[in-house]
Amino acid sequence: MSSEFLVVGAGLAGASAAWRLAQRGFSVTLVERDVPASERGSSHGSAxxxxxxxxxxxxxxxxxxxxxxxxxxxxxxxxxxxxxxxxxxxxxxxxxxxxxxxxxxxxxxxxxxxxxxxxxxxxxxxxxxxxxxxxxxxxxDAESTVTTMVSAAQALGAEVLTGWPLRRLERTGAGFTAHAEDGRTLSAGRVVVAAGGWLPDLLGDLGLPSGFLAALPPLxxxxxxxxxxxxxxxxxxxxxxxxxxxxxxxxxxxxxxxxxxxxxxxxxxxxxxxxxxxxxxxxxxxxxxxxxxxxxxxxxxxxxxxxxxxxxxxxxxxTPTEDFVVDEADGVTVVSPCSGHGAKFAPVLGQLAADVALRAGSGAASVPDRFRVGSARA
The missing domain is CATH 3.30.9.10 (D-Amino Acid Oxidase, subunit A, domain 2)
Incomplete structure (x- = not known):
């Protein structure tokens, strides 16, 4: 299976990114290690x-x-x-x-x-x-927000795969091969990673430039x-x-x-x-x-x-400042808005992620500088 965008994580941020990218006409695959709005993540519940x-x-x-x-x-x-x-x-x-x-x-x-x-x-x-x-x-209502965004993305043609825990990304030509923990693979041109509390375990396996990783605030x-x-x-x-x-x-x-x-x-x-x-x-x-x-x-x-x-x-x-991270390096966009106050931004998070992933965007949905890693990349 190949798509223009692979989105990793079907919580509030990832579901929003998949929805907004699908709205812009891109082919999207959304993968989730459990189920959307899983109780094992940060986007479950109604309050x-x-x-x-x-x-x-x-x-x-x-x-x-x-x-x-x-x-x-x-x-x-x-x-x-x-x-x-x-x-x-x-x-x-x-x-x-x-x-x-x-x-x-x-x-x-x-x-x-x-x-x-x-x-x-x-x-x-x-x-x-x-x-x-x-x-x-x-x-x-966080859970209902996630399921609504996932359904909206699917209605626009997005593929949603549950029980699909990402293990690593491999750069292959002009895009990526994503490897699941059980050996399954997917290919995509670009990747958005919104893995919540699993992000620290993944950072070293996403093929991100060393300068980006060094400048990323500690999670x-x-x-x-x-x-x-x-x-x-x-x-x-x-x-x-x-x-x-x-x-x-x-x-x-x-x-x-x-x-x-x-x-x-x-x-x-x-x-x-x-x-x-x-x-x-x-x-x-x-x-x-x-x-x-x-x-x-x-x-x-x-x-x-x-x-x-x-x-x-x-x-x-x-992050130490409780600011979010929404930034891109070499085809991989990292989205981490889960500092205990990110849920209210759910609909706009996908706009920010899409703008960054496409290196575009202006106006209300442009990404605040404080969310960007902003470092020279090796």
Missing amino acids: RIFRYAYPERVYVDLVGAGEPGWAELSALHGSDLVQRCGALDFGARRGPHGLAAVLASAGVEHELLSRDDARDRWPHIAFDTDVLLHRAGGVL RVTEENAFHFPYRDGADEWPTLIHDRDEICVYALPGGRDAHFRGQKVAEFAAGRAIGSAAARTGRVDPANRERVVEHVRRFLPGLVPEPYAETTCLFTN
Whole structure:
């Protein structure tokens, strides 16, 4: 089997790249070591925060650039993939006033509330600072987003192969031969690798130039913990939230299908243990992390019963700055947007990957310089 593009990884980034490349008329093969939106990766489940609030304007603008794509995908899915329940930001380290200034500069509707006013509006949350609210925030369904993009790519002619774990790329003439772990092969003219937490294991086997590899920021894969807490008095008026104080940064959101619609998904941000790659994931929840999150719920989320009824682990793949990597070298495009905040950019990630892979693109979908490796290549 030969195609113009081989896309490796059917999570949010890879599925988006396959969809966007197929939209541009290219023949595409999408391979996934498991199944799309696999629980072994970073794109499973129904509950991810969708928000505009960032301290850097580049991310705020990128969220806006993805809005047409969310509308397009929701139409294909048949219902909204983003539930706009609003988003709250508070805590001394979160800096709600600074975030509000960035949103104002970008023209994003928002509201600053005093701690007391916020407590009156949401008595089930114990605020400790002023609060930023932006109503365009909410919850996105990651799994349904992936399956919708995969189906859209297939409808445009893309081939999707599951149970196909890439082992290495071999340069062959003007293109590549991809070798699976079991010896199967595929050929393609160019390759997009969006392998998530497996990327560190693959980097040395992709035929990338040494200069590119040397300049690539280190990728740190961690096994994070998430907990589901039941509502004490019902699920009304629960926005998403990020509460960053000196001791801990916690995020919470309605848990959706992941929590059987019974409660909130609550987690400490980027506090998991380093595991090297997704292959080392254990599925074991850290008891110390559970204790910290339960104590935070007890103090600051009185609308929840501080006893988790479900818990799980998930994967983050972080660069030191939490910026993404979207760059190309000699026919191989590396896409790594899984630093715990990439899901909201799903529709635009494929545009960025396609632009880089084709060495083209301008306007809203052009790749921010901070995502490029930007080194002389050997």
